[in-house]
Amino acid sequence: MRRIYLDNNATTPVLPEVFQTMSPYFGEHFGNASSIHHHGQETRAAVERARDSVAMLLNCRAAEIVFTSGGTEADNLALSGLTVGGDHMITSTVEHHAVLNACKHLEETGCEVTHVPVDGRGLVDPDDVRRALRPNTRLISIMIANNETGVLQPVEEIGRIAAEAEVCFHTDAVQAAGKVPIDVKRIGCHVLSISGHKMHAPQGVGALYLRKGTRLQPLFYGGRHERSRRAGTENVPGIVALGKAAELAMQGFDRGDDRKMSALRDRLEQGILTQVEDAGVNGEGALRVPNTSSLYFGDIDGEAMVISLDLKGLAVSTGAACSSGAIEPSHVLMAMGQRVDRARASVRFSIGKQNTGDEIDIALALVPETVARLRELSPVHRKTVVS
């Protein structure tokens, strides 16, 4: 069976160039980047080159990049590192669990957290952020792109509000990095998280941009790695890979890869919507990253849809899986005011750099026939059709 992977917001394959660049650092160049000898110097140089590349991707200085084990660690480091008990922070209802659950933990340690809502398109109103400010507000954390819908938040406006109020602004850029150009200066953020495996580097590496002069309490205690902001021997192959992935992302923007990707996504989306009745886009009317399409199909159980498509070789996803692997109704779609049944009837397609037009054609053939079978065998659908 030919397998087609359209779940790139979950993770992406490591691109061949990235793999090639990182692989010498498992064997040939194995040194500890903190060692003073030749082996250490070799890997230190590689880590710093990668830091330069990531800094260039985000338009910041290399010294402002802290490598982490991934997006979740970067988010946790930002939130825990910038707040203390008694502080107030502002976030949104549609953040990733890495932010939402870190906030929950902060609340337990005495912080107050305000969750600003989103509208039906999934957008935060910057005025809501402004209104939520308090004298003790220390941090605002609003994502750039949502993992489920791909909706882009008005982060530059929020950055201006943060600057006026002299409040730290963190943005989770995990789903934006590599998909849309990111400029920390235009956004006006103090901290920003990215993850390697969402942009064709491997799992287990990420980075935090930390604006110079922003004081941060580390999560780990140990050696003075990453300028004492993140203790622990560097994941050199991962960091090298993240650097290479950043370079490839920049080259991609120069070539117009993002436009090509949105053309593929739009073809998939429009193709499905013209063939399938009672279907629509979650986040319609908002700007989105070019690779994501969250669609709902009336009277469909998204879970059954994902399983059916997987059994036919097409990998897509729905909502967020809980620890058992079962699907819970998406907190993002619910926050957008959708009813549970519509949230449950939604499926996410997300494209990666490796996907081809040919694969989109196959997906366009599989999805409508699968929806038809699911509806034919759905007691709910039969009832609605009869009545």
Add this chain to the structure above:
Amino acid sequence: MSDPRTIAVAMSGGVDSSTVAAMLRAEGNNIIGLTMQLWNQRRLAGYEGMPEKVTGRCCSLDDVYDARRVAQHIGIPYYVVNHEERFERDVVRPFVAEYLSGRTPIPCSLCNNHLKFDQLLVVARQIGADCVATGHYARVGYDDARGRWLLKRPADHSKDQTYFLFGLTQEQLAHTLFPLGEMTKPQVRELARKHGLALAEKPDSQEICFVPGGDYKRFIDAYLAEDGEALPDTAGELVTANGEVIGEHSGIHNFTVGQRKGLGVATGSPLYVIQINGADKQVVVGGDELLYSRTLRACRVNLISVDDLREPMPVSVKIRHRHEAAAAMLEKIGPDQFLVTFDQPQRAITPGQAAVFYDDEIVVGGGWIE
């Protein structure tokens, strides 16, 4: 066997359903492993009287882990499907409501009727399976003469689970496989070992899956507390069969017909709960002899081996899972209401439990005791 069939196996993470998956796979079928996520065990953790740590079995991460490992071992696709909302609506809520009205419910039958052989079958067919196989000990087959699908007791009567399966419709039976129907438990464990399943020695589960430690009273308290609902006051009088008040009780949901312990009254001879009157919150107690009755009414009856009952039929009837089926006459007295008249009086016929009618090995049908 002709063309390979696509079979969804309902995998609980136990030995029985794991063995079903392994044996059907070995026969050359396309197998899809499915586990239903029905109840979040952590949900009520920490409520008064509930364990801080998760001890219940239902949908525990350990069981999902075990099922997933089996699926990986035998090389089949495996998915967890979330039916928590439906389980709560169709099983947990009615379970609590039944106890609060003085009845003794069987959540397993509700789960089979509403989840395993309904929702799961729908999902299984939607994703391309022809039928669902489970690890129940029962037999199913089509009877040409009657033109009906029949549910039969398994070869190993000591493991018989047909009592919990009386609600299956013809449509459901037509799409259900019980591959363990001809086997004994030791044979199943042996087969599990033969297939190299690491859980071949895993102990059987007995208690109600979503009630930690089997303490349903605490479960009800915690469940209502979570919803912000106060436990309704179901306390009332303890009376004798003659209507004489001999004491008070803490709430009708704490009692089951036939119960002897915990009545809080001391008399010369042992006292049992004879009857629970939900309407006036009375618990009627009396001597053992008063527990016996010759008749019961079954409502919401589902018939399996026959499409209707036009004249009284001699059957044997089980009134609880561990009850030895007793000879009786079955008679239809309403659209889905039946009267059972036993040859010999039966002890502790309990409202809320099921009465399941057998014609020797064949399940005629069953209903809920009124």
